[in-house]
Amino acid sequence: MDAHTEMVLESRWAGGVRPYAMGSKKLGMWLFIISDALTFSAVIIAYSYLRVASPQWPTPFPFNPAIIFSTLMTFCLLSSSLTMVMAVSAAHRHQHRKTVFWLLMTMLFGTLFVGLHLTEWFHLIEEGLRTNRLPAEWVTVWPQAPQIFGSTFFGLTGLHMLHVSVGVIYLGTIALGFGLKKFESEDVEVSGLYWHFVDLVWMFIFPLVYLMSVRY
Amino acid sequence: MNEQAHAGTTRLYIWVWGWLLALTGVEVYLAYIHLAPVLMLTLLLGLSVIKAALIMAYFMHLRFERLSLFLTLVPVFVLCICLILIFFFPDSVRLQQIGIR
Numbered sequence: 001m002d003a004h005t006e007m008v009l010e011s012r013w014a015g016g017v018r019p020y021a022m023g024s025k026k027l028g029m030w031l032f033i034i035s036d037a038l039t040f041s042a043v044i045i046a047y048s049y050l051r052v053a054s055p056q057w058p059t060p061f062p063f064n065p066a067i068i069f070s071t072l073m074t075f076c077l078l079s080s081s082l083t084m085v086m087a088v089s090a091a092h093r094h095q096h097r098k099t100v101f102w103l104l105m106t107m108l109f110g111t112l113f114v115g116l117h118l119t120e121w122f123h124l125i126e127e128g129l130r131t132n133r134l135p136a137e138w139v140t141v142w143p144q145a146p147q148i149f150g151s152t153f154f155g156l157t158g159l160h161m162l163h164v165s166v167g168v169i170y171l172g173t174i175a176l177g178f179g180l181k182k183f184e185s186e187d188v189e190v191s192g193l194y195w196h197f198v199d200l201v202w203m204f205i206f207p208l209v210y211l212m213s214v215r216y
Numbered sequence: 217m218n219e220q221a222h223a224g225t226t227r228l229y230i231w232v233w234g235w236l237l238a239l240t241g242v243e244v245y246l247a248y249i250h251l252a253p254v255l256m257l258t259l260l261l262g263l264s265v266i267k268a269a270l271i272m273a274y275f276m277h278l279r280f281e282r283l284s285l286f287l288t289l290v291p292v293f294v295l296c297i298c299l300i301l302i303f304f305f306p307d308s309v310r311l312q313q314i315g316i317r
Contacts, residue, residue, distance in 0.1 A: 020282050020285040021281075022285070030285070030289065038292075041296040045300060048300065048304045051307045052307040056314075057311075063248055067244065071240065074240050078240065081236075081271065085274075196271055196276045199275075200268050200271045203264050204264050206240075207260040208260075210247075216250050
């Protein structure tokens with residue numbers, strides 16, 4: 001390597017090969033996270049706009065059981081983030097079996113989250129909530145509430161649930177590949193970034209959708 | 217890295233996880249005691265931003281990356297949060313005026 005190439009590689013952008021001193025996969029994931037953050041922002045803005053633009057907005061979640069239930073979901077997701085960092089640090093130490101174990105634990109918590117969330121969805125659907133219709137009981141309590149409530153609720157939480165479900169499949173692929181020693185530790189770390197981001201989004205959806213709509 | 221250094225980082229992660237759970241507990245408690253919507257929203261978003269910062273700094277390793285990455289990413293997330301706030305605050309002010317049921 002001549003002196004000029006060496007100088008370029010040692011610069012901040014490392015000649016474009018390792019910008020920000022990280023691999024291209026990791027940078028790619030960060031860029032995806034930026035675009036996904038904007039997607040979620042757009043959906044949350046739509047939700048907040050409909051809230052303020054409607055004469056009334058239902059606040060339908062009783063503390064017991066709805067809020068306690070969604071707190072349990074939050075616990076699952078936060079714990080899955082902890083098991084994910086365990087997987088990443090095990091991967092960096094090249095402990096393949098440990099990494100696969102922690103990845104499976106993360107998938108378990110993720111699946112639990114989706115299962116609990118679907119239970120809640122089915123409960124609301126049973127009550128009569130649809131994307132274009134409110135339950136009859138809600139209409140008597142909030143007569144001026146718009147029928148679109150269901151769209152915002154199912155749209156916003158559904159987009160997040162889709163991310164968790166895709167994440168579980170993604171982690172499964174990574175666990176298989178890393179277990180078979182076909183993937184590197186960087187792949188585990190990159191999947192971790194995705195998983196933590198999905199957790200981070202829930203940290204906004206949980207207060208804005210549930211805690212701001214408690215039924216007293 | 218030796219084994220002790222790894223044990224230290226594991227402890228750090230568990231510590232961060234504990235903080236995240238504690239802050240979630242505070243949020244749920246706020247919902248339980250029924251505050252005025254504007255105050256409630258302010259506190260909830262403040263706590264959420266702290267939680268998001270903890271996740272990004274430690275779980276997503278942003279604290280241990282180059283400053284240039286931090287400076288690239290953080291403005292985007294600040295923008296996202298500002299965009300989210302545009303309609304929520306007017307809504308919570310209105311909720312306060314009409315009263316929530």
